[in-house]
Amino acid sequence: MPSVPPSGNAPFALSVLDNAHTGVGQTAEEAFGEIVALAQLAERRGYRRFWMSEHHGMPGASTSSPQLMLARLTGETDRIRLGAGGVMLPNHAPLVVAEQFGMLDALAPGRIDLGLGRAPGTDLPTAAALRRHHDANDGFPQQVLELIGFLGDDFPEGHPYRNVHAVPGPWQADQNRVPRPRTAPDVWILGSSPYSARLAGQLGRPYAFALQFGDADAVTAVRLYRESFRPSDVLDEPYTLVSVGVVADDDPDEAGRQAASSAMAMLRMFQRKPYGLLPPEEVEAYPATLQERQILDSYTRRFVNGTGPEVATTLEELHARTGVDEVMLVVMGHSRRAQAQTVEVVADHYSLSSS
Template identity: 50%
Template sequence: MTRGSGETLPDGGDGIRGTALGRAPVPLSVLDLVTVGAGHTASDAVRTSVELARTAERRGFHRYWVAEHHSMPGVASSSPAVLLAHLAAHTGRIRLGSGGVMLPNHAPLVIAEQFGTLEAMAPGRIDLGLGRAPGTDGATAAALRRTERLREGAEDFPQQLAELTRFLDDSFPDGHRYAAIHAVPGPVQATSPGGVQSAHRPPLWLLGSSGFSAQLAGSLGLPFAFAHHFSAANTLPALDLYRASFRPSETLAEPYALIGVAALAAEEEGEARRQVRTGALSMLRLRTGRPGLIPTPEEAAAHPFDETERHFVDNWLGNVVHGTPDEVRRGLDELAGRTGADELMITANAHGGAARLRSYELIADAYGLPAEG
């Protein structure tokens, strides 16, 4: 089972897997929010991301994605294409991609050009994951899009997706207003005198946290990534809808579903809980209109939660797989079995880069992934 770009999917019937699975039931990947902790700078966060990507590559994780967010002091991933170019320069094998680019925030031609450039930088390693949410609050989304009509942007998502696909494939029909416009780098270069067709173009993924993108991905025969890490109640309904809606395409013969999951391992369960509470407090502040840097473990431990806040934090932590490496492995195995996911994409949100790096190493050890040099 392959995509039009030529990537062999890890669960393909040909027996080829895109990553060293060890004892993992499905391929494991990484979602990086490029988090900025209190006392650290965005430069520190980017350096940590480079180290995380190189660690993920060395340990046999399948892909490494970054996600578009805006106006959040603790998340330095407002420009996925720029980050991916930097990560591509520091890695050599692991797939890199967006999880995702928020399509309504951008002109489709711009995205096609950015990801065509990335594909030229790292041939055969780039994924283009797309979402229809703004990745921020309404006011910031309006500033990004230069329009107040945000609902129309979301409702136009299928049309925007079709336009982006045609730019990537250089396939507008004769007579279309964009027929003479070409995304470069892109296929048009192969039709120029002396041109050579690139072997790849970035494969498309649809991302979502509800049923809309699940159904659209299924109907188009595209791979689907679901944000279980912040919409756990919708995971099973969305995956069921995706599979029921799926129609085979040139991209996929069968459904392929990835789920994002928050997970953090430490040598001791208490230390894992101490670390993940920083992410929970950060999310509480975001949900109550007070976004900031990721707090330290000491700040999270000392925070005077009221009853409503404690209920929110407890519910949030209930969807974070955390503990010792063996506990995390069992939690991930259970989640993969319960959802039937074809791939798990792990995001480890904590204050410091050292805790996140150590977590991915411990999870790789728990699954027997290779410790390559």
Template identity: 55%
Template sequence: MAEQQQDGAIRGRARGTAPVPLSVLDLATVGSGLTAAQALRTTVSLARLAERRGFHRFWVAEHHSMPGVASSSPAVILAHLAAHTERIRLGSGGVMLPNHAPLVIAEQFGTLEALAPGRVDLGLGRAPGTDGATAAALRRADRLSEGADEFPQQLSELVRFLDDDFPDGHRYARVHAVPGPVQGTVPGGVQSADRPSVWLLGSSGFSARLAGMLGLPFSFAHHFSSANTIPALDLYRESFRPSAVLDRPYASIGVSAFAAEEEREARRQVMTGALSMLRLRTGRPGLVPTPEEAEAYVFSDIERDFVDGWLANVEFGTPDAVREQLNDLIKRTGVDEIKITAVGHGREARLRSYELIADAYELPVVTGA
């Protein structure tokens, strides 16, 4: 029964004129002149707006040692969002499993499921979500390759903790993730009807193939690995085997998109993300710059080439233009859902972007949200 409910939760229906369900991926970005507290308040506002405007999910990501990103603890943020929303699905996009013990993640997301029954997604990645030194500090390990190499085993353990079904004789057979199914097996216990829906995330073929083989939903990071999008989606579909969770593939992609009333303003905002990404990739991570700072920055020829390449994979402009760009991307990839991330500076511009995209797709206003 729980598996059928997970399947139903995954297969959301498109709203308005959107060809597939639209969701939100938020990084809790911290802009120049702003604090992490302000950034996280904006994340709450975005989640409430997404719920009110009929977006299907709201996911947050795990990143570390990046001044411009406040989402280092997805479970903590999701617990806060659960208290400020009522219906929208909440999830991680994702939790970087090699950074954590599987039992810890099972307990955290079991707790989230108890706080927000039937609306929690556990998206899992195998990258560190940071640089090598920070990953070593997180994992207390010298050989970082161990985390990625052991990902399938870690995933298997995590799912068994979530389902509480280690076989007799296994060293963890008497270890239980709480909250979890074990509470329904003790005297007077009542079994919860739901458990978190498990997704695999990726920016290459490894997780695509694994997700297909396990019959799990898959989300690809198109917003920073667009050259691999089609190959990874093809590999996922070719590798897919029906499971208790899904009877057919279900793929989503993360997409950078920004809408404004005028194309010039949309470009000003996405240039803040471009400059921020340039600084990150060249070892100078910092806060997301203001539009004025981005306009004043003098790019070298090499830096301009990088920015032009990055902007080629961002859908931005007027609401109608963004809608057409997203529709074209959906058609080219054949995805079942898109998760929109809007990297700009400041609260109002980012909130307005999602509102305009919702209007462009005629997403209905959900009363009471």
């Protein structure tokens, strides 16, 4: 994986993650159309990557399969890297994921990222319906190794999957007497804990730290990743990314209102209600208790919001603390227009190249 230069005037590379947020009053069809437009916008404005996440059973998040949306985006973009941030591997068979991402790499050679996480991306009953076992997390490292083995078709002699092959992939090319693929998906380890940091380092893979979920210790995790890093055949030096929820707008009040909508969605989860994105007007009218108000205020602040300079100041403070190579904007808010505005405002502030 080559080093990635900073984006524009930013001291780090900039990327975008879309949770396929689908607010109250919006259909999935409308959201998908807006996702295509946002990926194209991110490409035009010079962002490095556009990732999508896996969630299940949430009215406010429409990508139960980021792979399907990425397949569409391979034909709607030309240069930007596309990826899953991430695939929740214990929900899937590693062979199937290898096959799917082999197909994506064949559609967009050299542009595909495969971020792997171990959380279910949903509640426990839905996880059970996905046939996810209660101890699924325990086997995550072995699943990652299996997936990497399928992608490279390089299981050692005696391995039970030595003669099992992911198609498309190197084995198919050999059988069909054509050159092996020149590229393969970049495999990332995702997480928000020391566990994921150490695993990424031991495997010699790039590491993406998810800061949008809570007050996890990014500084310690990134340090542990670097300390445990072992060079691999895909990465000579540690490479780190931190993702953070962001709403940027020329009007700071509007940015705050959109961030509050995402904060309400988190509060609803704490209340064991579906993750839904209510319009800002409904959030403002909600008669919150003192405890609920504290949660709402906490998450509204956690989702970085404000004008371009205000957001940039917070991102640069985060970079100063962590030294990460890349910052990924997790676009937040009820309105898809607000999410596009975030991409534009941050790009304008850092003078990202337009094309």
